[in-house]
Amino acid sequence: MKYGHLILTNLFRKKTRTALTAGSFAVALFLFGILAVVRGAFQQGVEVAGADRLVVVNRVSIIQPLPLAYRDRLARIPGVTQVTFANWFGGVYQDERNFFPQFAIDRETYRQMYPEFVIPDDQWQAFLGDKEGAVVGEALAERFKWKLGDRLPIKGTIFAGSWEFNVRAIYKGRRVQDDETQFWFRWDYLDERKQFRKGNVGWYTVRIDSPDSAVRVVKAIDELFANSPAETKTDTEKAFAASWVKQMGNIELLITTIGSVVFFTLLLVTGNTMAIAVRERTRELAVLKAVGFSDPFVLVLVIVETIVVAAVGGGVGLGLAKLFTLRGDPTGGLLPFFYLPASAIVSGLALALVVGLLAGILPAFSASRLRIVDALRRI
Numbered sequence: 001m002k003y004g005h006l007i008l009t010n011l012f013r014k015k016t017r018t019a020l021t022a023g024s025f026a027v028a029l030f031l032f033g034i035l036a037v038v039r040g041a042f043q044q045g046v047e048v049a050g051a052d053r054l055v056v057v058n059r060v061s062i063i064q065p066l067p068l069a070y071r072d073r074l075a076r077i078p079g080v081t082q083v084t085f086a087n088w089f090g091g092v093y094q095d096e097r098n099f100f101p102q103f104a105i106d107r108e109t110y111r112q113m114y115p116e117f118v119i120p121d122d123q124w125q126a127f128l129g130d131k132e133g134a135v136v137g138e139a140l141a142e143r144f145k146w147k148l149g150d151r152l153p154i155k156g157t158i159f160a161g162s163w164e165f166n167v168r169a170i171y172k173g174r175r176v177q178d179d180e181t182q183f184w185f186r187w188d189y190l191d192e193r194k195q196f197r198k199g200n201v202g203w204y205t206v207r208i209d210s211p212d213s214a215v216r217v218v219k220a221i222d223e224l225f226a227n228s229p230a231e232t233k234t235d236t237e238k239a240f241a242a243s244w245v246k247q248m249g250n251i252e253l254l255i256t257t258i259g260s261v262v263f264f265t266l267l268l269v270t271g272n273t274m275a276i277a278v279r280e281r282t283r284e285l286a287v288l289k290a291v292g293f294s295d296p297f298v299l300v301l302v303i304v305e306t307i308v309v310a311a312v313g314g315g316v317g318l319g320l321a322k323l324f325t326l327r328g329d330p331t332g333g334l335l336p337f338f339y340l341p342a343s344a345i346v347s348g349l350a351l352a353l354v355v356g357l358l359a360g361i362l363p364a365f366s367a368s369r370l371r372i373v374d375a376l377r378r379i
Helices: 004-011 015-048 069-076 120-130 138-144 187-193 211-224 238-246 252-282 280-292 295-327 342-368 373-379
Strands: 053-058 080-088 100-104 133-137 151-156 159-175 183-187 203-210 234-236
Touching: 015 252, 015 295, 015 342, 053 211, 053 238, 069 080, 080 183, 080 187, 100 187, 120 133, 120 159, 133 138, 133 203, 138 159, 138 280, 203 211, 211 234, 252 295, 252 342, 295 342
Parallel strands: 100 183, 133 159
Antiparallel strands: 053 203, 053 234, 080 100, 080 203, 133 183, 151 159
């Protein structure tokens, strides 16, 4: 850059001030990165939900069961191509803080319903051949250092008693955002041992022939079981996942509010800093104009200085946020998807540059309008 040396000289004139301004951008963009990770964690289920899958739960509440007999009736509905089911278990492994999702699944159809979870065939066959077998996600296995063949004791909470499982398979997600923290075991093992609600399941997942059929099939399912002892409420998988997020409050509004306050404060601080820097350089700016540099040149010079500070500080902040996420989920399983995507990094850097541009416009405009005679008179 032709005038790069001039820009760097101006920036390093007050090293402490430049470092603090860049540090402000770094802190703001680090926070932006973490907020983006948290938002992504809460939206994970919504984003990865299958467009051709429906979730059928009890109309009263998801904690109320549905009869196993519903499976065959669901399969006969026009537009339905596959049906599976699962049941929440809710056990405790070693310590109550060791939370992870535990599902009793239909061993015959669950794998086909969720092809995004990749399981080696030999491991799946080992799982099918062991009534006490379990399938665990790769991230969960890494968290607890589990390996194939390990025997895991889990204390039941909903279904009381001591339960033991053998790790027979470890699955991986095809996509970065796929949840690899789940624990599956055979529903028939649960139904055999539980003391109540035998022959009932937690919910059904239904695959339909086309996403365009969703509205029709949803209506058909709920009408089929209307006025029955266990009426149903059916939603698309995306809508079902979104309903869980809403139960935790308006996370989107909270994150947006925090981010807006942070960047507005950053805008004010940076704008004030650049205004002070311009006032301190009145004599130099007058000299530049006196030797022939134009008003637009002075305008661009001040704006570029601000943008450089914003880019450096923002890059550092986003880099630190990315490094922080590489350590994995710090919440002990509450946010299994703890990942900062490249799209969020690009958005954060663009936002930093916009803030830098806005913060530098007024001081730069003031510097460009500076008259040589007035500037020299202030010296």
